[in-house]
Amino acid sequence: MTAQTTLQQAMPHQAPPHQAPPHQAMIDEWYPVGLVSQLDRSGRHTALMGEPIVVSGDDAGNPLVTGGNGRILPVKVRYGHVWSSLGTPTKDIFSIPEADQPGRRFVDVGVVRVRCSPLRAVENFLDIAHFPFVHTDVLGAEPHTEVQNYTAEIRADVDEVWATQVKFYQPQASKSASGGITTEYMYRVPAPTCSVLYKTCPPRPSEWDVITLFVQPLAEDLCDVWPWMALFDDETSMTDLIHFQQMIFLQDRSILENQIPRLLPLDPGMEIPTRADLTSIAYRRWLKRHDYTYGAQLVAR
Amino acid sequence: MRSDTTGFWTPVALSADLPAGTVIPARMAAGTIALWRSQTGHIAASADRCPHRGMSLSHGFVRGEVLSCIYHGWSYGRAGNCLRIPAHPGLTPPDAIRVVTHDVRDTGGIVWVASGIPAGDPPDLDGFTPLRSLTADADRAALALAAGAQADEDGRLVTNIAGQDLCLLLADQPEGRTLIHVLVRSGSDAAARIAASRSVERLRRMAESASHKGGVQ
Amino acid sequence: MTILGDLGAASFLPWIRRHADRLGLAQTVSHADDERIELELDGPEELIDMMEVGCLLGPIDVWVETIGREPLAVQTS
Numbered sequence: 001m002t003a004q005t006t007l008q009q010a011m012p013h014q015a016p017p018h019q020a021p022p023h024q025a026m027i028d029e030w031y032p033v034g035l036v037s038q039l040d041r042s043g044r045h046t047a048l049m050g051e052p053i054v055v056s057g058d059d060a061g062n063p064l065v066t067g068g069n070g071r072i073l074p075v076k077v078r079y080g081h082v083w084s085s086l087g088t089p090t091k092d093i094f095s096i097p098e099a100d101q102p103g104r105r106f107v108d109v110g111v112v113r114v115r116c117s118p119l120r121a122v123e124n125f126l127d128i129a130h131f132p133f134v135h136t137d138v139l140g141a142e143p144h145t146e147v148q149n150y151t152a153e154i155r156a157d158v159d160e161v162w163a164t165q166v167k168f169y170q171p172q173a174s175k176s177a178s179g180g181i182t183t184e185y186m187y188r189v190p191a192p193t194c195s196v197l198y199k200t201c202p203p204r205p206s207e208w209d210v211i212t213l214f215v216q217p218l219a220e221d222l223c224d225v226w227p228w229m230a231l232f233d234d235e236t237s238m239t240d241l242i243h244f245q246q247m248i249f250l251q252d253r254s255i256l257e258n259q260i261p262r263l264l265p266l267d268p269g270m271e272i273p274t275r276a277d278l279t280s281i282a283y284r285r286w287l288k289r290h291d292y293t294y295g296a297q298l299v300a301r
Numbered sequence: 302m303r304s305d306t307t308g309f310w311t312p313v314a315l316s317a318d319l320p321a322g323t324v325i326p327a328r329m330a331a332g333t334i335a336l337w338r339s340q341t342g343h344i345a346a347s348a349d350r351c352p353h354r355g356m357s358l359s360h361g362f363v364r365g366e367v368l369s370c371i372y373h374g375w376s377y378g379r380a381g382n383c384l385r386i387p388a389h390p391g392l393t394p395p396d397a398i399r400v401v402t403h404d405v406r407d408t409g410g411i412v413w414v415a416s417g418i419p420a421g422d423p424p425d426l427d428g429f430t431p432l433r434s435l436t437a438d439a440d441r442a443a444l445a446l447a448a449g450a451q452a453d454e455d456g457r458l459v460t461n462i463a464g465q466d467l468c469l470l471l472a473d474q475p476e477g478r479t480l481i482h483v484l485v486r487s488g489s490d491a492a493a494r495i496a497a498s499r500s501v502e503r504l505r506r507m508a509e510s511a512s513h514k515g516g517v518q
Numbered sequence: 519m520t521i522l523g524d525l526g527a528a529s530f531l532p533w534i535r536r537h538a539d540r541l542g543l544a545q546t547v548s549h550a551d552d553e554r555i556e557l558e559l560d561g562p563e564e565l566i567d568m569m570e571v572g573c574l575l576g577p578i579d580v581w582v583e584t585i586g587r588e589p590l591a592v593q594t595s
Binding site (some may be wrong): 389 | 552561565
Binding site (some may be wrong): 177266267268269271272273274275277278282287288289298299300 | 533536537540541564567568572573574575576577579581582
């Protein structure tokens with residue numbers, strides 16, 4: 001892959017072929033394509049898995065998403081974002097019950113474009129062993145690098161990936177934390193390019209702060225990432241909350257754009273996963289089982 | 302074309318451009334490598350990919366005699382063996398966990414990295430001293446044409462521009478570009494070094510415009 | 519280590535051998551059929567963890583359902 005894969009280069013010039021595409025499983029899913037707060041008449045020209053789409057809103061704020069040849073695509077509004085699909089989703093967008101709790105502040109962090117596979121973006125979000133090295137002195141710090149055993153599984157009842165009892169010592173876990181604590185986490189993957197993180201909430205220790213990553217696949221090696229949060233935090237300004245999360249994500253971006261191969265391997269034959277990578281492995285197993293392979297590499301090279 | 306098949310040396314950088322405790326990416330025929338110098342001054346060259354999850358090692362950091370990956374901190378010695386996996390501090394990593402390394406020489410102020418097993422040492426640079434490196438958006442043939450001289454098997458092109466002897470070490474880069482290490486006669490004064498720098502920049506411009514590349518992009 | 523699943527692909531045993539080699543783990547295949555593979559591994563706990571985690575995925579044409587581990591009887595000289 002050459003350096004700058006711009007949106008222009010990533011998208012085909014013709015309408016998509018009529019035969020069944022190889023990524024049918026992922027085509028029938030919901031993906032974030034824009035922010036509700038930024039809908040306008042002229043529209044956001046973007047893409048979903050190589051197909052150009054336009055996301056616009058009428059004067060009443062109702063969203064409209066059109067695809068190649070002007071066909072109307074399914075659309076939903078959830079978690080402050082506009083969601084759409086190239087196919088026919090059979091399920092509703094996943095639920096996050098914590099988002100309905102009174103007192104929650106919702107934070108639209110805003111989009112960041114990353115030259116990597118949409119699946120790589122999710123895998124990185126699920127990882128904690130990188131905290132002391134990529135998010136130094138914020139989410140983790142040497143010498144507190146050990147990753148203790150935790151549980152990661154594919155939950156058959158909801159058909160989602162869940163990692164629980166994840167713990168990591170952090171010098172400054174969030175904008176509202178003062179001093180270091182051992183933060184507890186849960187990670188959840190309810191859709192192929194979406195992840196939900198639940199972390200210890202310092203102002204309300206019996207609740208979880210919710211931080212999500214909604215990833216829009218533009219091409220197999222290009223995505224728009226939409227972080228979103230539902231927090232109990234009445235003190236920090238919205239600007240600070242957004243800047244903090246953006247800073248974290250930009251640190252991750254420098255990793256994501258320099259991994260080889262750029263696609264997410266579903267065969268770890270050229271890698272050495274450890275017990276600390278259990279969530280990533282569970283995620284890859286779940287992708288494999290569902291044939292969610294857009295952005296994936298099937299054979300290790 | 303190179304006739305021997307046992308291996309060859311590539312001039313990747315000026316030694317002065319790699320301070321102790323730093324790592325930089327460098328280009329070889331087969332791909333990118335992580336070129337680094339330890340705190341005690343020893344240079345090593347390893348494949349630019351951490352075997353853990355494929356992060357580029359040239360984005361990592363050097364501490365003491367160890368190169369660490371920026372993603373999860375996996376640490377490697379100069380011989381390429383993994384010394385530490387920070388997520389699992391209790392484990393002494395086996396020798397089998399390693400990165401491929403390449404033989405490196407630091408001679409005459411130039412860092413040479415081996416592809417395969419070269420028959421001998423890197424070429425002797427015969428009274429020339431490194432000045433600087435620059436990249437041309439032109440291939441070797443275009444540079445040779447502009448210089449009025451051919452590069453030899455080791456990528457060395459000796460020429461005389463405006464009465465000044467220059468030695469250029471050429472290393473092919475992707476997409477038709479060439480990395481040029483410029484050497485001047487040892488003992489050249491400041492004025493001569495500036496003149497050499499300007500001459501090579503002119504040479505580059507000539508080669509680039511002749512190639513219909515480079516210049517204004 | 520007992521690997522259970524849809525393991526019939528011819529690629530899996532060589533894959534297991536390669537992965538063990540990259541970890542520097544000595545391994546013996548004591549049983550192998552389309553649904554069950556039994557490995558004997560000798561090495562530090564963290565390395566065997568790494569083998570288990572890698573095998574949970576395996577090559578693309580294999581589906582691993584579960585992996586179980588039991589310590590082997592200690593050999594006395």
